[in-house]
Amino acid sequence: MSEINLDASASELLRAMDAGELSCLELTQESLARIDALDASMNAWLHIEGEGALAQAAELDARRSAGESLGPLAGLPIGVKDMICTAGMPTTAASKMLEHFVPPYDATVVRRLKDADAIILGKLNMDEFAMGSSNERSAFGPVRNPWSPERIPGGSSGGSAAALAAGTCALSLGTDTGGSIRQPASLCGVVGVKPTYGRVSRYGAIAFASSLDQVGPMARSVEDAARLLDVLSGHDPLDSTSIPAPGCDTLSTLKNSIAGLRVGVPSEYFSEGIEQEVDSAVRAALETLKSLGCDIVDVSLPHTPYAVAAYYILATAEASSNLARYDGVAYGHRSAEAAPLDAMISATRAEGFGPEVTRRLLLGTYALSSGYYDAYYLQAQKVRTLVANDFRDAFKRCDIIVGPTSPLAAIGLGERTSDPLQMYLMDVYTIPSNLAGLPCASMPCGFDDKGLPIGLQLIAPSMGEATLMRLAHSYEEASAWRGERPDLETLKKAGPPPGARKPRSQGEGA
Amino acid sequence: MTWESVIGLEIHVQLATKSKLFTAAPVGYDAEVNALVDPVVLGMPGVLPVINREAVTMAMKVGLALGCTINPTSVFARKHYFYPDLPKGYQISQFEAPICTGGALWADVNGEERLFELTRIHMEEDAGKTVHDASRGCSFVDYNRAGVPLIETVSEPCMRSAEEAVAYMKALFQIVRALGVCRGNMEEGNFRCDANVSVRPLGEERLGTKVELKNINSFRFVGRGIAHEVERQIAVIEGGGEIRQETRLWDDAAGVTRTMRTKEEAHDYRYFPDPDLMPLRIDSAWIDAVRQSLPELPRERRARFERDLGLGSYDADVLTQSSARADYFESVYASVGDAKLVANWIQGELLAQLNREGLEIESSPLSADKLATLLTLISKGKLSGKQAKACFQAMFKEGISADVWMKNHGGQITDAAEIDRIVLTVLDDNPDQVAQYLGGKEKLMGFFVGRVMAATKGRANPASVNASIKRLMKERM
Numbered sequence: 001m002s003e004i005n006l007d008a009s010a011s012e013l014l015r016a017m018d019a020g021e022l023s024c025l026e027l028t029q030e031s032l033a034r035i036d037a038l039d040a041s042m043n044a045w046l047h048i049e050g051e052g053a054l055a056q057a058a059e060l061d062a063r064r065s066a067g068e069s070l071g072p073l074a075g076l077p078i079g080v081k082d083m084i085c086t087a088g089m090p091t092t093a094a095s096k097m098l099e100h101f102v103p104p105y106d107a108t109v110v111r112r113l114k115d116a117d118a119i120i121l122g123k124l125n126m127d128e129f130a131m132g133s134s135n136e137r138s139a140f141g142p143v144r145n146p147w148s149p150e151r152i153p154g155g156s157s158g159g160s161a162a163a164l165a166a167g168t169c170a171l172s173l174g175t176d177t178g179g180s181i182r183q184p185a186s187l188c189g190v191v192g193v194k195p196t197y198g199r200v201s202r203y204g205a206i207a208f209a210s211s212l213d214q215v216g217p218m219a220r221s222v223e224d225a226a227r228l229l230d231v232l233s234g235h236d237p238l239d240s241t242s243i244p245a246p247g248c249d250t251l252s253t254l255k256n257s258i259a260g261l262r263v264g265v266p267s268e269y270f271s272e273g274i275e276q277e278v279d280s281a282v283r284a285a286l287e288t289l290k291s292l293g294c295d296i297v298d299v300s301l302p303h304t305p306y307a308v309a310a311y312y313i314l315a316t317a318e319a320s321s322n323l324a325r326y327d328g329v330a331y332g333h334r335s336a337e338a339a340p341l342d343a344m345i346s347a348t349r350a351e352g353f354g355p356e357v358t359r360r361l362l363l364g365t366y367a368l369s370s371g372y373y374d375a376y377y378l379q380a381q382k383v384r385t386l387v388a389n390d391f392r393d394a395f396k397r398c399d400i401i402v403g404p405t406s407p408l409a410a411i412g413l414g415e416r417t418s419d420p421l422q423m424y425l426m427d428v429y430t431i432p433s434n435l436a437g438l439p440c441a442s443m444p445c446g447f448d449d450k451g452l453p454i455g456l457q458l459i460a461p462s463m464g465e466a467t468l469m470r471l472a473h474s475y476e477e478a479s480a481w482r483g484e485r486p487d488l489e490t491l492k493k494a495g496p497p498p499g500a501r502k503p504r505s506q507g508e509g510a
Numbered sequence: 511m512t513w514e515s516v517i518g519l520e521i522h523v524q525l526a527t528k529s530k531l532f533t534a535a536p537v538g539y540d541a542e543v544n545a546l547v548d549p550v551v552l553g554m555p556g557v558l559p560v561i562n563r564e565a566v567t568m569a570m571k572v573g574l575a576l577g578c579t580i581n582p583t584s585v586f587a588r589k590h591y592f593y594p595d596l597p598k599g600y601q602i603s604q605f606e607a608p609i610c611t612g613g614a615l616w617a618d619v620n621g622e623e624r625l626f627e628l629t630r631i632h633m634e635e636d637a638g639k640t641v642h643d644a645s646r647g648c649s650f651v652d653y654n655r656a657g658v659p660l661i662e663t664v665s666e667p668c669m670r671s672a673e674e675a676v677a678y679m680k681a682l683f684q685i686v687r688a689l690g691v692c693r694g695n696m697e698e699g700n701f702r703c704d705a706n707v708s709v710r711p712l713g714e715e716r717l718g719t720k721v722e723l724k725n726i727n728s729f730r731f732v733g734r735g736i737a738h739e740v741e742r743q744i745a746v747i748e749g750g751g752e753i754r755q756e757t758r759l760w761d762d763a764a765g766v767t768r769t770m771r772t773k774e775e776a777h778d779y780r781y782f783p784d785p786d787l788m789p790l791r792i793d794s795a796w797i798d799a800v801r802q803s804l805p806e807l808p809r810e811r812r813a814r815f816e817r818d819l820g821l822g823s824y825d826a827d828v829l830t831q832s833s834a835r836a837d838y839f840e841s842v843y844a845s846v847g848d849a850k851l852v853a854n855w856i857q858g859e860l861l862a863q864l865n866r867e868g869l870e871i872e873s874s875p876l877s878a879d880k881l882a883t884l885l886t887l888i889s890k891g892k893l894s895g896k897q898a899k900a901c902f903q904a905m906f907k908e909g910i911s912a913d914v915w916m917k918n919h920g921g922q923i924t925d926a927a928e929i930d931r932i933v934l935t936v937l938d939d940n941p942d943q944v945a946q947y948l949g950g951k952e953k954l955m956g957f958f959v960g961r962v963m964a965a966t967k968g969r970a971n972p973a974s975v976n977a978s979i980k981r982l983m984k985e986r987m
Contacts (some may be wrong), residue, residue: 085556098555105549107556204556210785239558240787318785321588324599325553329651341649345592368590368780377782 004030006167007485009221010076010228013170017064017075024064024075027170028057028119031077035121035168041491042166043500044143044159046082047090048122053077056119071117072231078113079163079172082123083130083156084215085204086110089120092503093206094138095128097326097333097352099503107204108236109173109215116231121169125159128354129323130180130208132156133426136417137356141500144413145188146486147452149494151410154184154426160218161188165486171228172218177208178311179405179430181216182442186405186455189444189484191225191472192218196462197437198243200229201236207322209315210241212434221482222443222473226250229465243463250469258474259293261467264398268304269429269457274407281446281454282404288478289402289471299394299401303386307432308424310383313367313376314435319357320364326352359420388436395461400471404429405442405455413497429457439465443472444481453481511748512712515740516720517669518629519732521682522702523661523692524636525568530657531635532559532602537658539698546654553597558786561586565659566790568691569609569633570800572661575685575807576628578613580797586633586784591777594651595638603662605781608632609790615665616809617681618827619674626678627666634660655699667706667717672736676729679703684808688833702727705736708753709743718743719753723767725760735760739767811836819849828857834872845882848889855885859902876906883912892921896968924971926978929962932970933978936961937986948987955979 004026005012016022032050039045060075085091085103087110092098106114113120127137135158136142145153146166153162157174161184164172174181176194185192193216200215207213217228234247265286270279290296328334328348335347353361367376394401406426416423433440438459445456456475460468476482529536533550550557573580587605610631616623638656642649663682669675683701686692693700703726708718721743726735738760743753757776758767806814808830815826815836829839835856843852860881864874884901887893893901893916901915923929936958937944947954955976962975 091555093555101555103549103554103556105554105557202556203558206555207786238560240560241558241785317782321590321600321780321782324590324592325555325597327592327594327599329594330552330597330653331554339647341594342592365780368782370778370780373780373782 006030006034007220010073010170010219010224011221013076014074024057024060024119025054027075028053028077028121031121031169034166038166038168038488038492040496041149041494042144042146042162042168043141043497044125044153044163044166044168045079046092046094046123046125046140046159046503049089049120053119053121060117060119071115072227073113073171074117076118076170077121078118079121079124079160079169080110080113081126081157081160081172081174083126083175083206083208084110084173085206086120086123089123090503091123091206092139093129094126094140095352095354095357096139099139099333101332103204105204107215108201108238109232110204112231113173118171124157124163124172127156127158127180128357129206129319130156130175130177131319131356131360133179133183133423134411134416135159135184136413137354139354140503142413142497144491144494144497145410146488146491147189148410148450149491151412151452152187152415154187154406154410156180156184157192157218158184161185161190161192164188164190164218164220166488166491167485170220171224173215173232174218175205175208175213175215176430176434177212177315178434179427181218182405182430182440182455182457183427185218185442186457187410187453189453189481189486190218190220191222191441191443192216193225193229193441193465193468194433194439195229195233195248195465196243196439198241199233199248199439199463199465201239201242203236203238207318209318210322211318212311212315222469222476223251223254225441226254226469226473229469233465245463248465250466253466253470254473256470257293258289258471261294261400261471262398263289263294263296263471264299264394264401265296266299266301266304266394266401266403268301269403271428273425273428274404275409275448277448278404278407278409278454281448282402282456285445285456285475285479286402289475292474292478294471297398299397301387301390301394301432303383303390304428304432306383307387307435308428310380310387311427311431311435312363312424313380314384316360316364317367317377318364320361320368323353323357323361328352356420384435387432391432391436391438391459391461399460400464400467401459403457405457406430409448409450409452409454433459438462439468441468441472443476444484445475445479446481447484513709513740513744514712514714515670515736516667516708516710516717517672517675517736518667518706519665519669519675519678520704520706521663521679523572523663523682523686524698524700525565525659525661525691526693527562527564527568527659529562529564531562531565531633531659532657535657538654539693539695541654543652544654547656551597551653551657553599559602559784561787561790562659565633566609566792567800568659568689569631569661570792570797571689571691571804572663572686573610573613573631574797574801574804575689576610576613576615576631576663578610578628578631580610580792581607582792583607584609584632584790584792586787586790587781588784589634589779589781591779593637593640594649595640595653595656597638597653597656601635601637602784602787603634604632607789609792615678615681615685617674617677619677621823624674624677626668626674629664629666631661631663634662636660667708672733672740675705675736676733679729679732684831688805688808690805690833696728699727703732705732705739707736707739707743709740709747719755721753721755721767722757723760724757724770731760731762734762734765735767738765742767805833808833808836815849819843821849821853825853825857828861829853832871834870838871838874838878841878842882842885845879846885846889848885851885851889855881859899863906875909876902880905880911887912887916887921891924891971892916894922894968894971897922920967920969922971923966923969924974926974929970929974929978930982932962932965933958933975933982936965937982944983944986947983
């Protein structure tokens with residue numbers, strides 16, 4: 001067995017397996033070994049499907065040697081955010097409420113992964129019910145950032161980003177409601193894509209805010225993300241908000257030239273809260289794009305300052321409704337306080353939800369209350385329309401918008417947990433594209449002087465995934481960031497983060 | 511003071527679809543507890559609703575039959591409350607933009623046709639059922655009913671008596687049955703009624719404070735419950751009190767309504783458009799297709815029976831109580847051709863017999879075709895009325911055909927020569943009575959008829975026998 005480079009891209013690993021230089025079993029074993037070595041410290045994995053993964057890998061090797069043609073992701077170990085349902089495998093949403101929940105069904109995206117012969121290695125940590133920007137809101141403890149173990153990996157898909165950065169899997173799935181794929185991708189130096197709303201089925205992805213949620217690919221290279229996106233996307237009759245169109249084909253045009261593309265730069269995305277080094281890294285990336293033949297144009301997204309406020313009305317309102325189902329009756333946590341009914345339901349929810357989820361459910365319940373609905377929910381919907389109109393107008397002048405993903409590189413664990421409002425502002429650049437339903441991505445564009453990754457955000461018009469991925473790929477090819485890997489020895493020595501524990505998911509039947 | 515009651519009805523109609531409103535799980539009524547469920551019905555994490563097109567078509571049928579406007583865009587909304595039989599913590603319903611608005615319903619109030627206006631019809635999903643077991647101190651939930659499609663038909667506050675409310679409810683019941691969109695089994699909860707009831711001094715325009723009346727899921731309960739609630743409200747006001755806005759339950763055994771919850775305890779349902787469902791769009795082609803598929807409605811059919819078949823209004827009404835009954839009638843009528851005869855037999859013999867056996871006409875052991883063979887024999891004079899009834903019983907209970915019965919029992923004797931021959935024998939056998947008859951004792955007619963009938967086992971046509979006796983007696987005078 002040759003030396004396996006777990007930090008290689010999924011595309012490189014696929015090529016090695018196709019060439020017979022690497023077996024699926026070897027790759028799966030190595031990935032599991034690295035999880036074993038690192039995850040006590042990193043805390044990215046909530047569930048590891050070791051035996052199932054090894055059995056599937058062996059079966060794939062047998063099929064390959066029998067000359068069968070395999071799926072487009074054959075043998076690639078993939079981690080799935082624990083927000084996404086996996087049949088027979090615990091799915092907790094990083095909440096005590098679902099600590100023992102094992103769904104009897106696969107999310108459509110999981111079914112697509114299986115059809116593509118990907119190996120589902122396990123489930124990844126996150127902020128509880130995807131509500132957070134730091135992964136510190138998990139009921140099972142925070143995730144360490146592989147680049148700097150005392151810092152956050154971002155959130156809510158923090159486990160999905162960290163697992164990739166540490167080379168414990170080849171690909172991962174995240175979900176993005178207000179930046180939950182892009183912001184952790186940015187903070188962990190990986191690629192994350194939030195597709196056009198409706199491109200990827202939401203069926204089986206636990207709902208946080210239905211009109212904003214999208215599942216998306218996370219990877220160590222743009223090509224990997226494109227490959228995964230093409231597998232995930234496409235119409236699903238089980239999701240009424242799924243766009244009735246074929247899936248993306250971003251891979252076939254990935255390497256085409258981007259010369260002549262007009263790149264819009266919104267002044268509002270370089271506002272006062274942005275760190276100087278983030279600002280510089282993004283401007284340097286724009287210079288690179290210019291050197292690749294892009295025209296850089298100034299655009300304006302004037303309603304950006306109102307997006308966060310509108311988002312926290314709409315997302316919390318929808319969440320207060322979506323999470324009403326967790327009442328302790330048919331599945332999930334139930335309080336020992338069994339009677340009367342109202343008391344049982346109240347106690348169940350008070351015990352099952354963490355403080356950030358509770359805060360947002362209260363906000364959302366208030367926003368939908370009789371007498372307040374017009375002032376909050378309807379008003380926020382109007383802002384949403386204005387934000388979408390901003391983009392529509394901007395895309396008259398450009399083909400793609402480029403800016404920073406996050407105003408800050410990774411902050412320290414615990415640094416902002418006591419100030420929710422400051423935490424919410426981490427998502428100031430990512431939220432507007434969720435409100436507008438646009439496809440967008442984050443990819444590495446440098447490091448600050450502490451060695452922390454900085455992310456570049458790309459936003460395309462609706463259904464513009466091919467352009468999005470093509471521009472990202474060209475930039476990646478022209479930049480030097482992909483080769484950089486974190487120092488895993490430091491991560492390994494950090495030890496378990498405070499509050500880390502594994503879910504006790506012993507297969508509560510559904 | 512003279513009081514006027516003001517009543518509006520909200521009637522929930524379960525649609526007779528094969529699957530549930532937002533998922534493929536089947537709809538059924540005889541299944542094991544919690545057998546008709548899937549992850550969507552149970553509201554499990556991550557699952558999503560997809561609208562059932564058949565349910566929309568059925569809702570459109572009702573809307574078109576009642577002359578409603580079918581809205582080209584309607585919106586599903588979430589109605590929130592916590593209860594164990596509501597799996598998601600919200601019911602998917604329609605709030606600001608229902609599928610149908612307006613419309614009106616004709617109903618027969620004591621023989622008088624009255625038109626009652628509708629406000630709207632909206633679609634929603636049913637909840638499961640919670641069963642409290644006091645002896646074991648716990649509750650159980652059956653989700654078989656959860657997600658079954660419902661339409662809620664909301665009337666204007668346009669009824670003025672319990673009688674009108676019952677008439678309205680019956681008329682709607684007939685229509686949804688005739689349209690084939692509802693099983694119409696009230697015990698199964700296929701058709702459920704709530705009423706909004708208030709009173710005001712006669713002549714007052716302003717509406718009084720309304721009370722929502724629940725648990726009136728039968729025609730009888732609606733009638734008694736509303737009548738009682740009206741009396742209660744009048745008594746409260748005349749006693750110097752005020753009506754509280756509240757929800758009350760009808761207790762039929764005790765004959766009273768009781769407070770269920772007051773206005774202060776009412777839920778804030780926090781309605782908002784369901785982000786999992788796109789607005790429901792209905793184009794004119796769909797509306798036209800549904801309109802084309804509408805069957806003749808009970809009221810039109812009743813009118814046609816009176817106008818074209820010459821039936822009386824009572825007969826026409828009885829025969830159009832259900833589509834199955836009217837279909838049965840029309841099928842028999844098509845073969846026999848005598849509407850009055852067919853109507854009499856269906857009402858007199860068939861419905862009485864079905865009623866005795868507790869059967870609906872759909873499951874009648876005597877098919878329309880078979881009844882038609884019997885009635886054809888009657889109309890051709892081949893069976894006497896008495897024979898026909900005996901034959902009917904044999905057909906209904908033993909399943910034998912009219913022809914076989916005729917063979918076994920013989921048909922009616924109408925041949926004049928044969929009757930004359932039998933009469934002559936009877937006269938010859940009874941010379942004393944003949945002498946008395948000829949001497950003026952005409953009451954003996956009955957004696958001779960009886961003897962002839964006995965000799966023919968009742969098969970002789972009575973009119974022919976009478977005529978024959980009179981004629982042959984004359985010859986002996």
